[in-house]
Amino acid sequence: MFVSDILAYKGDRVISVAPQDGLAAAIAVLAARRIGAVLVLDAGGAIAGILSERDVLHAMARDGAAAITRKVSEVMTAAVVTCDPDDSIEHVMETMTERRFRHLPVVRQGRLCGMISIGDVVRLRLEEQRREADALREYITAA
Numbered sequence: 001m002f003v004s005d006i007l008a009y010k011g012d013r014v015i016s017v018a019p020q021d022g023l024a025a026a027i028a029v030l031a032a033r034r035i036g037a038v039l040v041l042d043a044g045g046a047i048a049g050i051l052s053e054r055d056v057l058h059a060m061a062r063d064g065a066a067a068i069t070r071k072v073s074e075v076m077t078a079a080v081v082t083c084d085p086d087d088s089i090e091h092v093m094e095t096m097t098e099r100r101f102r103h104l105p106v107v108r109q110g111r112l113c114g115m116i117s118i119g120d121v122v123r124l125r126l127e128e129q130r131r132e133a134d135a136l137r138e139y140i141t142a143a
């Protein structure tokens with residue numbers, strides 16, 4: 001199974017904010033969309049960073065209530081790791097585990113084409129396991 005299998009059911013929609021947006025506006029987007037991270041895109045549509053709820057937590061721990069007055073660019077992670085639609089699910093699971101994050105933008109030949117989360121990966125793995133178990137059950141009962 002590949003990242004493209006996740007995008008096949010999830011689509012290519014990426015929810016984003018701008019680097020100069022206020023943190024309060026970005027938090028409102030996370031809450032309204034019920035997601036854990038937003039991609040930060042510059043005016044030209046290039047990836048400028050990623051902002052996750054973890055970054056919000058760290059900003060609050062560091063700055064207290066003043067964190068809410070920060071800009072997204074001050075709180076986000078600028079060095080964004082991406083994956084390719086042809087990457088295997090095992091590969092992205094390894095990346096997420098080793099790098100300790102739960103979100104990966106999907107980029108093919110420099111073009112942003114989706115965003116996957118650890119929840120999407122787990123869901124696909126569960127479906128895969130269910131299919132394997134069904135196939136085994138069928139094989140055993142047919143024998």
Ligand code: AMP
Pocket residue numbers: 036037050051052053054055076077079080081082100101102103104105
């Ligand atoms: P998460 O577990 O995805 O909520 O993120 C944990 C930390 O990793 C936060 O500081 C995020 O900004 C950062 N992060 C999340 N996804 C990525 C990514 N694809 N590339 C780089 N940093 C990331």
